[in-house]
Amino acid sequence: MNDDQRQQQMEQAEEILGDRLEQLDFAKALFFGRYAAAQLPPYPTFTADAERDRRLAEVRDYCQQKIDPVAIDRNARIPDEVIAGLGQLGVLGACLPKSCGGLEWSQTDYCRILEILGGHCGGTALFVNAHHSIGPRALVLFGTPEQQQKWLPKLASGEWISAFALTEPEAGSDAANVQTTATPTTDGKGFLLNGEKRWITNGGIAQVLTVMARTPSPDGGESKITAFLVTPDMEGFEVVEERMEKCGVRGTATSRLAFHEMFVPKENVLGRQGKGLRVALTVLDFGRTTFGASCTGAAKFCVAKAVEHANRRVQFQQTLGSFELVKEKLAYMQAGVYAMESCTYQTAALIDSGVGDFMLETAMLKVFSTEVLWRIINDTFQLYGGLAYFTDQPFERMMRDARINTIGEGANDVLRAFTALVGMRDVGMELEGVLKAAKKPLTNLVQLGQFAGRKLGSLLAGPTVVVRSEALENDAQQLSALLRLLGQNVERALATYQLEIVDRQHQLGRIADAATEIYVCACVINRLDALLRESQLDEKRRRFELQTARYYLRAANTRIRQGFKTMWDNHDEEANALANAMLQRGQSE
Ligand SMILES: Cc1cc2nc3c(=O)[nH]c(=O)nc-3n(C[C@H](O)[C@H](O)[C@H](O)COP(=O)(O)OP(=O)(O)OC[C@H]3O[C@@H](n4cnc5c(N)ncnc54)[C@H](O)[C@@H]3O)c2cc1C
Incomplete structure (x- = not known):
């Protein structure tokens, strides 16, 4: 890839992510070597809540009594009664607004349901996740009031099941490469969809599907992806295969779908046209x-x-x-x-x-x-x-x-590269700004001064990792030292590779792994901070948690430091050379 192509790829990604890139959240700050304490809320302590605890206990009992993971796996089907039962328990609409029949649970409480399901039956957990997390959630976040009123109540009760259809033969990890087209009808009433989708969880059993398709740009520019609400009764909707035979999560229906001149009214566009991704x-x-x-x-x-x-x-x-x-x-x-x-x-x-x-x-x-x-x-x-x-x-x-x-x-590899690139983007922009400013030092004195001050600060000491409990000061200092190393290594990687960093996936992987474990360490320390202030906790449990957390922090510290060392002393070039030779031999044989 040359620099122009890299630049173009980055610009496309920036357009898709839009203003989400502009927000400096907790994780993005890590790449600067900063600890944005104000962005990290306290760890949830789960104080007793009779209504929520009763529902969680019901889900636990329901799993034990009604969900048989062995039979689900063997029969490659989640029984309809189980789906109906999950609906009655409120699981299928847990986070949806009460006005639509949901429980309006927080993401934290909803995670507790998924933890119970995941510990009992992987297939059922995936079914619920595919239905709830990526189906009605899209309607809550992007739907018009009319769309929400029309679709959400039956999705919340589980009477309707939803699916999310993005993947196609040519659009796997490269989600922007969707080939399904949505052509506006001449009367302006809607779109005609043509194309195919594969591996869609719940695809062949859903009553509502969010389908991604390519719409022409109104100004004649490049076509863009738009999200559509689709129902299986639309003429031209075909379930090519309802349940593909597969390795795991066998209870879920993983489907192949096709759309043939399928009319979708314009009222079913979800979110803005061209903003489907x-x-x-x-x-x-x-x-x-x-x-x-x-x-x-x-x-x-x-x-x-x-x-x-x-x-x-x-x-x-x-x-x-x-x-x-x-x-x-x-x-x-x-x-x-x-x-x-x-x-x-x-x-x-x-x-x-x-x-x-x-x-x-x-x-x-x-x-x-x-x-x-x-x-x-x-x-x-x-x-x-x-x-x-x-x-x-x-x-x-x-x-x-x-x-x-x-x-x-x-x-995961795609997400690792994504994490590193998004995380480093702002650091790169700051460095670029500084380099430009350095060309006119007198007019940009303030910018250079600010940068130099921060730089000097980070060379002398790491950021302050805020903890309330004195017992955690040592752990906080260790995290601070890791953050300093992350900031330094990110800057060094950017200065070394510049735009070419986009293709340096060995390094992107290491940076993402280090940043990820640093984020996890921050979560663990924040949890300990809450734990140590918890007066009700049984002493034995407190000691065991502390021992567990310290072991994790210690082991993570070693892994992270090792990763930074490997960034600058590695055999990446030899690995690339060997892989290239293999690929060439594969082509000529
Ligand atoms: C059981 C099941 C359920 C699914 N449910 C749904 C669903 O409900 N809705 C839906 O839309 N999709 C669904 N999918 C599709 C799933 O999201 C895709 O499989 C996934 O996005 C990866 O695409 P792919 O399999 O085509 O892999 P590919 O894109 O072909 O990638 C294969 C491998 O190549 C490597 N790779 C690819 N790109 C890069 C890169 N840029 N850098 C480094 N390495 C790379 C990675 O190791 C990756 O694992 C499902 C799939 C399965 C198997």
């Missing part, structure tokens, strides 16, 4: 948060099972738990699940606090939680040995169910 990216932010919650539920289940087995199984006259290599796994699992949980609820609290933007935090949460869960399931599987390989244990099913997590709603 904005709709898609915004609702995916919510979906990614609940991904964190369902991963937390599944991970907690595994950790409990791993401990049980490590205490019970005896080999070489010892329990498995007495071997150090087993202890290493257990400690990783416990710390991982704690970190994942902290990041999930902190991110949900961030959304509930009404901050302007949270796309980086949700992307970081999604990547972190899906990868940690994958390792936790794998380690649990390993601990169970041959036992885990058989279908009378839940682990092979859980492994199949979890495999989609690092692919769906943004493949």
Whole structure:
């Protein structure tokens, strides 16, 4: 890619993300090496709330009594009664406004439902997430009052199921490459849709679908993507395949759809014409948060099972738990699940606090939680040995169910590159401004002075990481040191590669991984800060949480520092050369 192409790609991305890029949220500040304390709300403490706790208990009971994950997996279907039951419990409209029949729950409380479901049945959790997080949510955020009144009540009750149709054969990770077209009719009453969608969760069973299609630009420029509300009774709507046979989350209906000259009235445009990707990216932010919650539920289940087995199984006259290599796994699992949980609820609290933007935090949460869960399931599987390989244990099913997590709603590698580039964008702009200012130092004295002051400050000391509890001062200082390193490495990467950084994915991956773990560390410390001030908490539990959190912080510190070292001492070029040789051989064979 040359500089012009890179510039063009960046401009396209900027247009899609729009003013979301302008807001300096907590995660974006990390890339400057700053700790934006004011942007991080307190960790949610979950004080008792009779109504909410009753509903959560009902969901738990319902899972135990009515949702059979083994049968759902075997039959590749979530029974209609289960869907109806979830609707009656309020699960399918939990965050929707009360005026539309929803419970108007916060994102934080909704995550608790998804945690319960994720710990019980991966397929059911995905079904609920696909319906709620990315279906009606789009209507709440972007729908007109008429659209909301028309569609939301039945979606909230579960009478109608929704689906979100973006992916096509040529538009996977490259969501902007949607080929489905929506041509305005000559009478101006609507659009004719033509194209196909694949791998759409609930696609063949939904009564309402949000479909992304390409509309011509009114000024004759490049066509843009628009979101449409589609119903299966529209003439020209075809379910090519309702339930594609698949590896995991088998209870969900993953469908192929086609549209043939399908008329959609203009009243069904969701959001502004040409702003469909904005709709898609915004609702995916919510979906990614609940991904964190369902991963937390599944991970907690595994950790409990791993401990049980490590205490019970005896080999070489010892329990498995007495071997150090087993202890290493257990400690990783416990710390991982704690970190994942902290990041999930902190991110949900961030959304509930009404901050302007949270796309980086949700992307970081999604990547972190899906990868940690994958390792936790794998380690649990390993601990169970041959036992885990058989279908009378839940682990092979859980492994199949979890495999989609690092692919769906943004493949993790794509999200890592995205996180690094969006995070570094403002730092790059500041540096560019400084370089320009340096060419006319006298007229730009103020700008240069401000930059020099900040620079000097960051060289001498890291940012202040605010904690209320004295016991956490050491942890806060360690985080501050990591932030300083992040800021320095981001600047160095930008100065070294300039626009070429867009293609330097080895480095983008490292920067994203470091920033993500730093964000997770901040969530863990913020949670500890709330925990240590909690007077009601049982002392044993407090000590165990502190021990868990400290272990996570310690291990993360080592990983992050190692990542920074590797940025400047690595074998990236050799890896590229070998991969290129492989690709060339593959072409000529
Ligand atoms: C069970 C299931 C349910 C789904 N449900 C829905 C749904 O409800 N609605 C919907 O619209 N879609 C859905 N999808 C589609 C899903 O969102 C896509 O699979 C996902 O976006 C990735 O696209 P892809 O599979 O075409 O992978 P590709 O885009 O082909 O990417 C494959 C791999 O290539 C690598 N890669 C790609 N691009 C880059 C890059 N820029 N940099 C580095 N590496 C890269 C990554 O490792 C990636 O994992 C579902 C998929 C499945 C399997």
